[in-house]
Amino acid sequence: MAEENGTLMRVSDLKKNYGEVHAVDEISFTVPRASVFTILGPNGAGKTTTLEILEGIREPDSGEIEVFGVRLRRVDRATKERMGVLLQDGNFEPYLRVKEVVQLFAAFFPKALPIDDVLSRVALKDKANAMIKTLSGGQKQRLAVGVALVNDPELIFLDEPTTGLDPQARRNMWTIVTDLKGQGKTIILTTHYMEEAEALSDYVCIMDYGVIIAEGSPRQLAAGLGQETIIEFSAPALQEEHVNQLEGYGVAARTDGEIVTLETEDLVRTMEELLSWSREQKVPLKNMAVRQPNLEDVFLSLTGRRLRE
């Protein structure tokens, strides 16, 4: 089949079981060209297994992948030549130097970027002769990104690229992703950080227990909750009757420990009712915030759980 304009990858009924566990349960989605496509979900949702099948290191039990206009049961060598992969948990030979690692990976591809370009891109030029075992976690992650980009790929997989990184390193990674998108690359990203998905993604696909429970742009997904506004506050020692009372005000109320989340279409009325309820019940409303719904709220409203649970 010819490569459709605008679509880089199409996944149909992809399935993978580990014994009794349905890691990926017949999922289908389409990845548009030159976009950041994010698979969001809690740990164990099946994000990494999905990515590993698309990267070619696992074979699906069933289903089909169409990438670069070619239908495949399993990702082949020609496809891998056009892909770059940042694994969630991969390592490098500890006794190689940074430059040698990039040279090694460059040699696996028929065409590769100059080693110095790759190193400058991930800010590791001054570490070119350092042994891998002497690098910090952030430096190793940058090298892994460099290695994923060594063949100047059209399609880039980034599996949990910022997990375990400090805030500064996370921001740097976001800049790299934004730059790549600016160069017209297609990026498939997994994360369990809602703010990361919101900041980077053009399309988000929310996975839970091996299935896709929602998909669309972050704006579309949030809009799916209606015209609600979110009111959040923390209230220690909240009784169940209090929650019931709050629901009586006609808003969607959920509690997560001390945190209470209210969704309302009429912010002014709900605020007035809430303040009088607080005075009558002598429940203080701490850290109150009013905001628009985000992907975390979407996940919460779909599953009743938070992403990082």
Add this chain to the structure above:
Amino acid sequence: MTGILLVARTHLFTAFRERITLFWVLIFPIFIFTILALIFGRIGQEGEINFSVGLVNFDTEATAAWEFGTMIEELFEELGAPQIEGKEPLFTLSQPEGGEDPEAFVAREQEALRRGQRAAVIVIPEGFSRRIEQRFAPAVVSTDSPSSTSEALTIHYSEGNPSSEIATGIIEQILAGVDREILKRTGRFDEEAAVPTETVWVGEASEIRYVDFLLPGIILMAFFTSCLFGIPATILFSRDQKVLRRYWVTPLSVPRYLAGLSIGHIVVGLIQCVLLILLGKYGFGASVSFVALQPVAFLLLAQITFMAFGFLIASIAKTANSGMAIANVINMPMMFLSGLFFPVAGLPLFLKAIVYANPVSYLAEGVRTSLGIEAGIFSTPLVVGIPLAWIALSIGVASRKLRWDVER
């Protein structure tokens, strides 16, 4: 192709940059070679058995018709001179320097004997020739006794010192021969009545020195340990540490990775081989030459067999640690029951069974016979066939069972 070569380079760098790997690849074989060559290296070195013997002759009066003392002294001086150019003589003789007091010399030599610096001290007494003329006295042996005042020739030796006991035995033999010759010449020896003895020459002493026997064995040991430990460690640690998964998301395939790893390991073997040959040649005087098609072919066959063995271990071990444990368990028996370090002809039957099943035995023999060091006990088809069978078995098992990625 460059991908394969860079995998090979990666393997080489890892082998020589990681200290523990470097130990097994180079330092351990060099250490074992040095130890064995130093301990056993003198065995088989023709003419290099040498005893330090003190000799003093008090039998210097010119009155006797026969100067037997001087004759014996000259005989030992003769034995103390090198018989073959470049080789040490049987005895290194120590005699009083001109003007030195012979009595003081005897005391000094006896002290050296006690310290183990002399194997024996021969004292030819005053009046020795006269006594032989009168009575043809036999030699007398004493243990560390002070210089005898009798007219008997005295050999001082140190009991419990093997070198001293052997030297004394040899000296007694020589003197018995002298005695017999004297008796014969004076007509006192009845040849008919003597126990007939004859010394039969059975051919030249073996020209093969232990270091030449040992060198190919050490090279094979170096190959064996570095493959047995190095191959499973490389594959299993890389797999379990998720180094390999990074390769599998690139176009690099398992066969190309294996080709690179194998080339890298053959180069490791080549470096081991060259360094050990240089050490053998310039450190211990090994004279065997490996530059010929057959020895090189056998060394290559050995390296490939041991690499296949490494793949076999990697495929039956679940983790890197269990791989190392398996390698440890089979390393010693396979190495020692193979004739790598010493001939295995005298082993009991149940141990010989291991020798016969062990591919190392055939490879050790193959390399040695191709170098002309050993006649060999196995037939040529076996020497090539058994290692090939092991390669086929190992690769067969490994290709079915070896996992290239961590399990989920």
